[in-house]
Amino acid sequence: MPWRPDAPVNTAEAAEFLRQVHADNPGLGPVAHRIAEVEAEVAATGTYTHTSTELTYGAKLAWRNSSRCIGRLYWHSLVVRDCRHVTAADEIFTELVEHLRVAGDRNRRAIRPVISIFGPAAPGRPFARVWNEQLVRYAGYVRADGTVLGDPRYVDFTTAVVERGWRGKGEAFDVLPVVVQTPADGVRVFELPDAAVWEVPLVHPELPWFADLGLRWHAVPAISNMRLTIGGVDYPLAPFNGWYLGTEIGARNLADPDRFNMVPIVAKAMGLDTSTERSLWRDRALVELNRAVLWSFDRAGARISDHHTESRHFISHCTREERAGRPVPADWTWIVPPISGGATPVFHRYYEEFDLRPNFYLDAEAATLASTGRPVLARPAPRPSPRLPQQHGRGSHGPANAHPGAHNHPQPAICPNHGAVPTPRLPLRPAYPRTSV
Numbered sequence: 018m019p020w021r022p023d024a025p026v027n028t029a030e031a032a033e034f035l036r037q038v039h040a041d042n043p044g045l046g047p048v049a050h051r052i053a054e055v056e057a058e059v060a061a062t063g064t065y066t067h068t069s070t071e072l073t074y075g076a077k078l079a080w081r082n083s084s085r086c087i088g089r090l091y092w093h094s095l096v097v098r099d100c101r102h103v104t105a106a107d108e109i110f111t112e113l114v115e116h117l118r119v120a121g122d123r124n125r126r127a128i129r130p131v132i133s134i135f136g137p138a139a140p141g142r143p144f145a146r147v148w149n150e151q152l153v154r155y156a157g158y159v160r161a162d163g164t165v166l167g168d169p170r171y172v173d174f175t176t177a178v179v180e181r182g183w184r185g186k187g188e189a190f191d192v193l194p195v196v197v198q199t200p201a202d203g204v205r206v207f208e209l210p211d212a213a214v215w216e217v218p219l220v221h222p223e224l225p226w227f228a229d230l231g232l233r234w235h236a237v238p239a240i241s242n243m244r245l246t247i248g249g250v251d252y253p254l255a256p257f258n259g260w261y262l263g264t265e266i267g268a269r270n271l272a273d274p275d276r277f278n279m280v281p282i283v284a285k286a287m288g289l290d291t292s293t294e295r296s297l298w299r300d301r302a303l304v305e306l307n308r309a310v311l312w313s314f315d316r317a318g319a320r321i322s323d324h325h326t327e328s329r330h331f332i333s334h335c336t337r338e339e340r341a342g343r344p345v346p347a348d349w350t351w352i353v354p355p356i357s358g359g360a361t362p363v364f365h366r367y368y369e370e371f372d373l374r375p376n377f378y379l380d381a382e383a384a385t386l387a388s389t390g391r392p393v394l395a396r397p398a399p400r401p402s403p404r405l406p407q408q409h410g411r412g413s414h415g416p417a418n419a420h421p422g423a424h425n426h427p428q429p430a431i432c433p434n435h436g437a438v439p440t441p442r443l444p445l446r447p448a449y450p451r452t453s454v
């Protein structure tokens with residue numbers, strides 16, 4: 018479903034959303050009047066303005082419809098911050114810092130799910146966005162010998178912000194700056210204040226040497242480059258967070274070979290035999306890495322789930338939703354945890370996958386900005402052959418310069434796959450065919 022930022026709001030989608038909001042919130046009264054009002058507004062302007070109830074409930078529904086999220090039991094508790102009036106880059110950044118403060122409160126030892134929703138995209142008009150994939154992420158630097166210090170996932174993004182004048186400390190856990198792009202201010206780079214970034218140093222309950230690895234992770238995962246769509250209206254800047262599931266850090270971020278790749282290091286420090294797979298050194302090291310994450314977050318008062326408990330909660334959520342007559346779209350390959358899958362109840366069933374709105378989408382352009390830190394330009398159109406007459410008007414609807422400021426960066430990235438979002442993870446086990454009996 019590639020997004021068409023030039024298209025007016027689809028009034029059928031708007032009406033369907035409004036019917037859902039009014040059905041679930043009886044205090045709002047009959048929906049017919051509101052639908053007529055929205056249709057008139059769309060006819061006049063191409064879009065419409067959500068009431069604050071619509072915005073709040075729409076954001077909660079978008080979470081409930083997110084088929085990759087195991088934590089949806091809590092969809093109702095989402096704190097929605099209406100930032101639609103905030104447009105200047107520095108004010109947007111101030112709100113992002115405030116978001117992190119509301120989401121993670123070290124003193125109260127609390128993390129709560131929060132979304133901050135900035136202005137919607139009006140058809141054909143430029144909009145504000147954040148380039149970063151998450152508000153808090155760690156830089157990656159390529160060393161002279163080709164190895165990487167920090168998070169290899171962000172090497173290109175780091176290089177791009179360094180070219181824009183940012184200087185990191187040159188350590189393994191340097192928090193990246195936030196890149197904010199607005200129609201009026203262009204591209205601006207902001208450094209997060211230390212107080213805004215809650216980090217947890219990782220120690221192990223029984224292995225004293227673990228602390229010397231110098232590992233840490235940030236407490237709040239805040240996705241900042243997905244587009245929120247509610248009732249046909251798109252919000253390209255709507256950063257949201259929940260709290261972590263331990264395996265995201267201990268079995269992926271710190272463990273994946275193309276991320277911090279700590280499994281061999283932990284295994285060696287544990288004295289395991291890494292010369293043979295039969296010692297299951299990878300599995301044993303993964304378990305201790307994950308224990309360290311859970312233990313350290315618990316000690317710091319940073320809310321975190323473990324995959325056993327969260328899997329049970331997800332099954333309760335499915336039961337509760339199905340009882341209410343609502344199917345739960347879910348993606349098996351994302352719901353099942355990356356360690357001990359079969360030891361959790363979410364493994365032992367199949368799920369339906371379908372695209373329910375409201376929802377969150379990762380657009381190809383947003384994905385490219387987050388991985389390269391550079392504006393996306395269309396591939397140059399093939400040059401007309403000199404013997405043919407010059408063609409006019411070609412490429413006039415193309416995405417070249419579709420984005421403000423795209424032309425003023427020295428090294429534009431070429432978007433490798435217009436429209437298609439790369440699958441972030443290969444399905445390890447097919448979700449289909451479903452059991453046919």
Ligand code: ARG
Pocket residue numbers: 151238240258259260261262265266270
């Ligand atoms: N997997 C991502 C990370 O490790 C975070 C995705 C959202 N996770 C969450 N618990 N809300 O940073």
